[in-house]
Amino acid sequence: MEAMVxxxxxGLLGSLWPLVKPVWPLIWxxxxxxxxxxxxxxSVAYLTFWERKIIGWMQVRIGPxxxxxxxxxxxxxxxxxxxxxxxxxxxxxxxxxxxxxxxMAIAPxxxxxxxxxxxxxxxxxxxxxxVLYLLAxxxxxxxxxxxxxxxxxxxxxxxxxxxxxxxxxxxxxSMGLGLITVLMVSNSLNLTEIVSAQxxxxxxxxxxGLFSWNWLPLLPxxxxxxxxxxxxxxxxxFDVVEGESEIVAGHMVEYSGMAFAMFFLAExxxxxxxxxxxxxxxxxxxxxxxxxLPNGFHWMAAKMAAILFFFLWIRATFPRYRYDQIMRLGxxxxxxxxxxxxxxxxxxxxSPLTIWK
Amino acid sequence: xEFKTILFxxxxxxxxxxxxxxxxxxxxxxxxxxxxxxxxxxxxxxxLLQAEFLALALIMVYVGAVMVLFLFVVMMLDINIxxxxxxxxxxxxxxALVGLLMVGExxxxxxGRYFGLASLPPQNLPANYSNTKELARVLYTDYAYPFExxxxxxxxxxxxxxxxxxRRRKDTKAMHPSDQIAVKAKDRMRIVKMAPEVExxxxxxxxxx
Numbered sequence: 001m002e003a004m005v006x007x008x009x010x011g012l013l014g015s016l017w018p019l020v021k022p023v024w025p026l027i028w029x030x031x032x033x034x035x036x037x038x039x040x041x042x043s044v045a046y047l048t049f050w051e052r053k054i055i056g057w058m059q060v061r062i063g064p065x066x067x068x069x070x071x072x073x074x075x076x077x078x079x080x081x082x083x084x085x086x087x088x089x090x091x092x093x094x095x096x097x098x099x100x101x102x103x104m105a106i107a108p109x110x111x112x113x114x115x116x117x118x119x120x121x122x123x124x125x126x127x128x129x130x131v132l133y134l135l136a137x138x139x140x141x142x143x144x145x146x147x148x149x150x151x152x153x154x155x156x157x158x159x160x161x162x163x164x165x166x167x168x169x170x171x172x173x174s175m176g177l178g179l180i181t182v183l184m185v186s187n188s189l190n191l192t193e194i195v196s197a198q199x200x201x202x203x204x205x206x207x208x209g210l211f212s213w214n215w216l217p218l219l220p221x222x223x224x225x226x227x228x229x230x231x232x233x234x235x236x237x238f239d240v241v242e243g244e245s246e247i248v249a250g251h252m253v254e255y256s257g258m259a260f261a262m263f264f265l266a267e268x269x270x271x272x273x274x275x276x277x278x279x280x281x282x283x284x285x286x287x288x289x290x291x292x293l294p295n296g297f298h299w300m301a302a303k304m305a306a307i308l309f310f311f312l313w314i315r316a317t318f319p320r321y322r323y324d325q326i327m328r329l330g331x332x333x334x335x336x337x338x339x340x341x342x343x344x345x346x347x348x349x350x351s352p353l354t355i356w357k
Numbered sequence: 358x359e360f361k362t363i364l365f366x367x368x369x370x371x372x373x374x375x376x377x378x379x380x381x382x383x384x385x386x387x388x389x390x391x392x393x394x395x396x397x398x399x400x401x402x403x404x405l406l407q408a409e410f411l412a413l414a415l416i417m418v419y420v421g422a423v424m425v426l427f428l429f430v431v432m433m434l435d436i437n438i439x440x441x442x443x444x445x446x447x448x449x450x451x452x453a454l455v456g457l458l459m460v461g462e463x464x465x466x467x468x469g470r471y472f473g474l475a476s477l478p479p480q481n482l483p484a485n486y487s488n489t490k491e492l493a494r495v496l497y498t499d500y501a502y503p504f505e506x507x508x509x510x511x512x513x514x515x516x517x518x519x520x521x522x523x524r525r526r527k528d529t530k531a532m533h534p535s536d537q538i539a540v541k542a543k544d545r546m547r548i549v550k551m552a553p554e555v556e557x558x559x560x561x562x563x564x565x566x
Contacts, residue, residue: 022359022360022363023360023363025360026360094384094386097386097387097390100390127409128409128487128488128489129409129410129413129487129488129489132409132410132413132414132417132489133413135413135417135421136413136414136416136417136420136421137416139416139417139420139421139422140416140420140421142421142425143390143393143425143428146425146428146429146432147390150386150432158432161432162429165425165426165428165429169421169422169425169426172421172422189487189489324531324532324534325534328534
C-alpha cells in the first residue's frame with residue numbers, strides 16, 4: 001500500500017517532496033498507528049458498555065438502557081461527562097508526577113499493539129522479537145500505577161501502588177514462563193510465525209485445526225497464562241489494587257475527569273491486549289477452527305470477544321481473592337507449575353512421541 | 358540525513374539529559390524515574406545497533422523489574438536531601454578522582470586501539486538474520502558450560518538471599534492458606550447424639566392451696 005501512496009504524494013507535493021522525505025517513515029507509521037488505535041479506543045468504549053450489560057444480565061438486572069436505543073450511546077455519554085469534569089489536583093500532590101501517572105499507564109497499553117498481528121500481513125511492525133517486545137512493554141505498565149499512587153500523597157493510593165508493584169511483578173514471572181513453552185513449540189519469537197506454527201499438526205490434517213492450536217498440548221500453560229492475564233490487568237477477582245471495599249479505588253482515589261478516564265482506558269485496553277495475546281499464543285490467532293471455513297480477521301475478533309467475555313464472566317462470578325492468597329497462587333502454584341511444564345515439554349519435544357516437527 | 362540518524366540524536370540527547378537529571382534531581386523518586394527514562398533511551402540506541410534482544414532485555418529486566426523494586430524502596434524512605442548534601446565539598450576531590458578514572462577507562466576502550474573496534478568489518482547481514490537466535494546459538498553451544506556455571510551461581514545467590522532474610526517470628530499471627538483450604542467441617546464442629554430434653558410439666562397451681 002505504501003508503494004501506491006508514495007508516488008501519489010510525490011506528484012502532489014512536487015518540489016516539496018525532498019523536504020518531507022526524511023520524516024516520511026514517521027508520517028506513514030503514524031497513519032498506520034491511527035488505523036490501529038481508533039478501532040481499539042472504540043472497542044474500549046463499547047467494552048465498558050458490554051461489561052455493564054453482561055454483569056447486569058448475570059445479576060438479573062437490565063443494565064444501562066436509557067441513553068440511545070438499547071442504551072447504546074451510554075459510553076459516549078460517559079466519555080463526554082468525564083471530558084467536561086474538572087481535573088482536581090490535591091494540594092500536597094507532586095503535580096508533575098500526578099500528571100505523568102495516567103500517561104505512563106496508558107502509553108504501554110497502546111504501544112504494545114504495534115506487534116500484534118490481526119491477519120496475515122495486518123501488523124504494524126512484523127519484528128523478529130515480537131514476544132520479547134510484548135513482555136518488555138507490558139512490564140512497564142506498572143509504572144503508571146506506582147507513580148500515580150505515590151504522587152497523590154495520600155494513604156489509599158499508596159497502598160494501591162504497593163499492592164500493584166508486588167502483584168504485577170509476581171504475575172509477570174508466571175506469564176513469561178508460560179510463554180516460554182509456546183516459544184519452544186513454535187520455534188520463533190515472531191507472532192505471525194507463532195500463529196502459522198499452529199496451523200500444522202495431526203488434527204489440522206483431518207480438517208480440525210482447533211485441536212492443533214497450542215491450547216490443547218499446552219493446556220496447563222493456557223490456564224496459567226489466562227489467569228495471570230486477569231491478575232496482570234488487575235481485574236476481579238484479583239483487583240485488590242483498587243479493591244473498593246478495602247482501599248476505595250487504590251491509585252485512582254485522587255483522580256477525576258479525564259485523568260481518571262485515562263486509567264480506565266488503560267485497564268480496558270490492557271484487557272483487550274491480553275485477549276489478543278491469548279488468541280495469538282494459544283488459540284491460533286486468525287486460523288479457522290475447522291478446515292472448510294476460511295481463515296481471517298473475523299476468527300481473531302471472535303476469539304478475542306470470547307476471552308473478553310470470560311473476563312467479564314469471572315468478574316460477575318467470583319469473590320475477590322485475599323491479598324496473601326494472590327501472592328501464594330502466583331509464586332507457590334503458578335511458578336513451580338510452569339517450571340515443571342517447561343521441562344515436560346522439553347522432554348516431549350526430544351522424545352519420539354513429539355508432535356512438533 | 359537519514360531517518361536513523363535523526364533517531365540516534367533524539368535518543369542520545371534524551372539519554373544524556375536524563376542521566377544528568379539522575380544525579381542533579383533533588384527528589385530521589387524523580388531521580389529514579391529519570392534513570393528509567395535513561396534506560397529506555399539506551400534501549401532505543403541498542404535497537405539502532407540491531408541488538409534487539411539486549412535492548413528488550415534491558416527494558417524487561419531493568420525497567421520492568423529492578424527499577425520497580427528500586428522505586429518501591431525509594432518511595433518508602435523519607436530521605437532528607439539537605440543532610441545528604443552536607444559532606445559534598447569534603448567528598449568532592451575523591452569523587453572527582455574516581456569519575457576522571459572512569460572517563461579515562463571508557464576513553465581507552467572506546468578509542469578502540471586495544472580492542473580493534475576501528476578495524477571491525479562493516480556489518481552486511483541478511484534480511485532474515487535474527488540477533489536473538491544467534492545469541493542463543495552461541496550461548497547454548499560454544500559457551501554452554503560458562504552459562505550453566507553462571508546460572509548455578511545466580512541460583513545460589515537467590516537461595517542465599519531468601520535464607521538470609523527468612524526469619525520466623527514467634528509472635529506472628531500469619532495464617533497458612535493450605536491449612537485453611539484443607540479444613541473440613543468435622544474439624545470445626547462436632548455433632549453429638551443425646552437424648553431429647555423433655556420439658557417437665559409446670560408445677561400445678563393448686564398445690565399451694
